[in-house]
Amino acid sequence: MTTETRPAALSNVSLARRAWNIRRKSLLMGEVQGQGYIGQALGIADVLATSYFHAMSHRPDDPEWEGRDRFLLSIGHYAIALYAVLMEAGILPEEELETYGMDDSRMPMSGMASYTPGMEITGGSLGQGLGIAVGMAMGLKRKENPAFIYNLMSDGELGEGSTWEAVMSAVQWKLDNLICLVDFNNQQADGPTRDALAQGDEEKKWAAFGWHAQRVDGNDLDAVVAAFDEARNTDHPGPRVIIFDTRMCKGVPFLETREITHFVRVEADEWAKALDVLEEGKPA
Template structure:
């Protein structure tokens, strides 16, 4: 007699990205506001990070041989929480506590509060420097782990970011993979108008980085870029520049001129979730 074991098929990256977007919207609904536009835009790169690229153990976030994911952009915490919830590092039921007193999910990411949150970000321009230090430490321990650092196009305004870019190249930190979310929005307006960052590819290459630029909402392109960054044979640090769409997956949020911090009417959260589900079915 043959016994057949039925297993649940693994979710696709598209399904993971959809779920990350849904978790983010539900957290936004708890507070009625938040940095939801960034979370919707970055969902695809987070899905590829946590469900394709990163070597980690959801049941042991402090596992020493893990790859590290550093969130330099502290106000993107809602996006990372959504990924941590989807990865089962943070329990789904904690989603309802987002931004509340005594929650492990404060509105700006803090490492002391949240499992899987590696650094406290928020003072923009600091994350890449922290990642450089971590990569040097891992090399001294002869670790094979990678450090991924998510930063924003707005952080390219900061001199400390470029000091870290130059330092990483000098120290030949081939265990560092920077991810730049280029959504062209920051608190004061369009990032490209506040302080132009183009030609962004040429600038990173000039500092000695292995540089790729992709559509940050194209899962296949992201997978190829992450794979190329990990397997690149040179000694340079690596950067993946990701052009993303704020509010991705919810058309009426995509169409807003300013989506850096979203406040919507109570009934609009249900509309946003509805649009997201309709998009999944197409």
Template sequence: MSQETAALPSSNPRLNVSLARRAWGIRRKALQMGEVQGQGYVGQALGVADVLAVSYFHALTLRARDPEWEGRDRFLLSIGHYAIALYAALIEADVLPENEIATYGMDDSRMPMSGMASYTPGMEITGGSLGHGLGIAVGMALGLKRKGGDQFVYNLMSDGELGEGSTWEAVMSATQWQLDNLICLVDFNNQQADGPTRAALAVGAEAPKWEAFGWFAQEVDGNDIDALVAAFDAARSHAGKGPRVIICNTLMCKGVPFLEARESNHFVRVEADEWTKALEILDQGVPA
């Protein structure tokens, strides 16, 4: 998070927390929300936590206490069922209060199980029907560019959305309009509701496809924070006039080995005592 625009005073020790510790905090909060409902898209949240930590605490310019500040970078969650992950990041960033974890998925909660922008501060769009986020991001990036702004638009999408035609229409549009203020983040965990992504339409290396459409493309280990920081920095500083994409290869349920080992964890249901077990395992490896 930009020090210039951070909502917390510079003397607050939370500003000096490592990115690894931020990612751990996001994972822990996601598990706590999963425990509230006894189920959820926790696997995705655990897998993408490092990407969110680097996004919110290294790359994005925002004001936690003023989530609609015009000068902010925009972070779009195309994948509405990843809302639990974004809520965890927004709580970690002090956009949402931690005491709302207990309301996750409840009636009148600001954190419904599928993300809705009208409910949640810091959530830019309502996700859901997959493949729409990048098109919205193109419109936002074009609008900001025409207004003369220097903000970036980040769009987090799933590997499953690579099978949607609307995604590739947006890819071409972004190149046509030379949207060098657009950074797409693809969470490639190779899991969809009905099987591996690679068994569907995502065949072959990803970066060359985007490059063929005129994008500056990088593919990294999405659970390696140093690699992510370097990729985000390269995307922001790239001198070309085209849009940028970072394909982030992540592991579902990262950080909780007994969940990582499950053959299918697209939607996580565990025994009641296993939420405590998962939190205990995560707490054994608290980063500095």
């Protein structure tokens, strides 16, 4: 018999353990290939833990259950982090961890919906995720399905014109079942996000378009949980956005303090060291 996962009763201490497990699994996958977007995975782990083990309705043994909340990974290169949470949630078997990025693996280095249970869309063409989320949210509305759409996107995607078209469309159609999650780590391929385009006052910009907007520390679990609760429960008549300020490589101090770029290089002998350091900070 299938069972619905409604993990809202988990304490923040339990969520901290889930986030730690996501970080650990991400590092183990990175060690398999000797590379991966590990900085982003470590930074977003608290948001992913809260998404899957506090906010979302889903059935691990039935990933395509019609009543599920949908989690869209617009930023396909964050797939290593999503695989980690899918394993933690029991949607992917943990024994597949060692196949990450290999031929015939269900876990390619950039997320693809056709390969991976629980992967709702094929991300990677940045700036497309929110538009897909708008379409999905409209579809759920027309079917009178009460599920929510959660769309995780990057700060770099705020420089894409298609993102702002989707922002306006979501307001036009009063999509109060759409929650956008923005990972603001201030890094993108061309350098710091702040230097790429005229950024600033992101929360005010979204609010000006008609979204219910919040901005919180994405590595403060108390703040993250409260933001998810407010986004889901507000009576705002339209879409909601949470901007999360996250720290790349969170949880591994020697990587946190390294000069951070979009792709954090980890040397061959540093993966084991990173796992050891993470172990020292394991929640009780």
